[in-house]
Amino acid sequence: MYRIVALVRPPQSTFELSCAAEVFGVERPGLPTRYAFGVCTEVPGPVATRAGYDMLVTDGLDALDRADTVVVPGWLPTDEPPSPAVVRALRRAHARGARVVSICSGVFALAHAGLLDGRQATTHWGHAQDFAARFPTVRVDPDVLYVDHGDVATSAGAGAGIDLCLHLVRGDQGARYAAQVARSMVMPPHREGGQLQYAAPPHPEQFDGTLAPLLEWATGRLGEPVTTAELAARAGLSTRTLARRFADQLGTSPGQWLLAQRISAARELLEGSDLPLDAVARRVGLSSATNLRRRFLGALGTTPGAYRRAFRATSR
Numbered sequence: 001m002y003r004i005v006a007l008v009r010p011p012q013s014t015f016e017l018s019c020a021a022e023v024f025g026v027e028r029p030g031l032p033t034r035y036a037f038g039v040c041t042e043v044p045g046p047v048a049t050r051a052g053y054d055m056l057v058t059d060g061l062d063a064l065d066r067a068d069t070v071v072v073p074g075w076l077p078t079d080e081p082p083s084p085a086v087v088r089a090l091r092r093a094h095a096r097g098a099r100v101v102s103i104c105s106g107v108f109a110l111a112h113a114g115l116l117d118g119r120q121a122t123t124h125w126g127h128a129q130d131f132a133a134r135f136p137t138v139r140v141d142p143d144v145l146y147v148d149h150g151d152v153a154t155s156a157g158a159g160a161g162i163d164l165c166l167h168l169v170r171g172d173q174g175a176r177y178a179a180q181v182a183r184s185m186v187m188p189p190h191r192e193g194g195q196l197q198y199a200a201p202p203h204p205e206q207f208d209g210t211l212a213p214l215l216e217w218a219t220g221r222l223g224e225p226v227t228t229a230e231l232a233a234r235a236g237l238s239t240r241t242l243a244r245r246f247a248d249q250l251g252t253s254p255g256q257w258l259l260a261q262r263i264s265a266a267r268e269l270l271e272g273s274d275l276p277l278d279a280v281a282r283r284v285g286l287s288s289a290t291n292l293r294r295r296f297l298g299a300l301g302t303t304p305g306a307y308r309r310a311f312r313a314t315s316r
Contacts, residue, residue, distance in 0.1 A: 002172060004037045005067035007086070007109075008057060009075065010048040014247070016073040016103045019161035027093060028184050029228075034173055038063060042050035042086055061089040069099040069168070072106030073161070079191060080129060087113045094151065102152045103161035111135040115152050122147050124157040175267035211235075211249050218258065222265050222285045228254045235314070262286055263299050270308040277304055 006017055017039070025037030040063035041047050046054040064070050070093050075082070082090070090113040094100050102110050107123040108131065110116050120139045123131050128142030141147065146155040146164035148171075155164035166187065170178040214235050217239040218226055231254050232242040239254075246254050265284040269275055277289035286292045289304075296304045 001031075001036045002066045004035050004071060005059075005063050005069070006037070006039045006071040006073050007061075007064065007090075008039055008041050008047055008055075008073065009082075009117060011050045011076060012047055012055070013074040013076065013104070014049050014051045015159070016106070016158045016161055020071045020073055020101075020105055020156060020165055021167035022098065023162065023181060023187060027182075028181065031177070031180050031184070034177070035180060038067075040064060042083060061085060064089045064093045064098070065096075067093060067098050069101060070094075071101045071103065072109045073103045074158075075102075075105045075107075075109045078105050078108045078130065081112045082109050086173060090115065097164050099149075099151055099153070100170075101155075101164065103164070104157050107131065107154045108134075110152065110154065112136055116154070119149060119152070120147050121154040122156050123154065126157075170267075174263060174271050176271050179268070211245060215257075219261055222262055223283050225287075226285065227259075231258075259295065259299070263295060266296065266304065267307065270304055271311045280304065 002024075004020065006020050008017060009039070019035060020051065024035040027033050038059060039057050040059035040061060042061055043056040044058050044060045045056070047057050048054050049272055070090065072090075086109070090100060090109065094113075094115055100110060100115055101121075104124045107116070107121055107294055108127075111121070111134075116135070116138045117246070118137060118139075122128075122139055122141050122144050125142045128140055131138070132140045142156075144156065146153060146158040146167065148164070148167065153164060153168065155161045162185075166178050166182055169181055214231060217234060218231060228239055228242070232239045235242055235245075242254055246252060246257060250257060252260075262284040265285055266286065269280045269283060273280075275283070281287060281289050281292035284292075286295055293303055296302065300307065302310075
């Protein structure tokens with residue numbers, strides 16, 4: 001059982017807290033419970049929220065000493081640094097091996113604690129310029145959804161917080177478990193952290209057609225050698241226009257999206273079947289075990305065999 005503790009402060013964003021609570025704190029019928037979710041605050045008692053009501057939080061900072069993952073779901077106002085007690089608690093949790101995660105403006109608390117010095121991080125695009133000016137030792141990337149270093153992870157705006165939480169579940173429990181959580185939330189099962197934030201596109205008129213039918217068609221044919229040109233022809237678009245639609249609506253290219261779907265399908269097959277690697281590769285359109293290994297290593301930093309060994313017991 002993984003222990004997840006969210007550190008809240010007034011005025012707490014209820015949505016950003018809910019991102020973590022919904023992913024880690026809800027028991028779902030037919031799905032084994034793998035997480036215990038709790039909330040703490042510096043001074044236990046009523047904590048004001050941005051939604052106009054107070055919530056009662058009974059645990060103090062000592063709860064962070066028992067957490068496997070600490071989540072900071074926003075830190076507002078961002079110009080108020082955490083107290084020395086909060087900084088010490090975050091550093092202590094990180095030093096003993098807890099994973100420390102921020103959602104949106106929560107990155108400011110992590111930076112004040114020195115957990116991001118010399119590292120890449122992200123936050124909501126609206127905070128990025130201020131964050132970069134205040135923490136010059138942190139390499140802020142305002143364009144991505146989330147950045148995961150293993151021990152520390154940061155996400156962009158609140159919606160990207162859900163993406164990061166689901167990404168962490170995939171790493172903890174495997175792709176199949178995470179997909180079941182996502183389906184119960186009526187969420188896409190996975191968005192890569194390197195996708196662009198959906199921040200005020202410069203040409204809103206480009207959103208003149210949904211990609212949903214094309215994506216559904218393509219995901220049903222991952223075992224076939226579908227190309228970008230075929231996707232464009234199916235959509236009745238030029239390859240250049242298709243690339244622009246993908247960038248606007250998905251924050252990635254058609255080729256990158258296809259590869260991500262193939263790797264995701266391969267992960268599920270590796271977790272839930274005994275198929276040899278060549279068969280897995282053919283089923284997801286990666287042609288051979290050699291290509292599967294190369295793509296897997298590039299995307300996940302591990303081999304298909306190592307991934308299967310790590311998650312086989314969990315999926316069973």
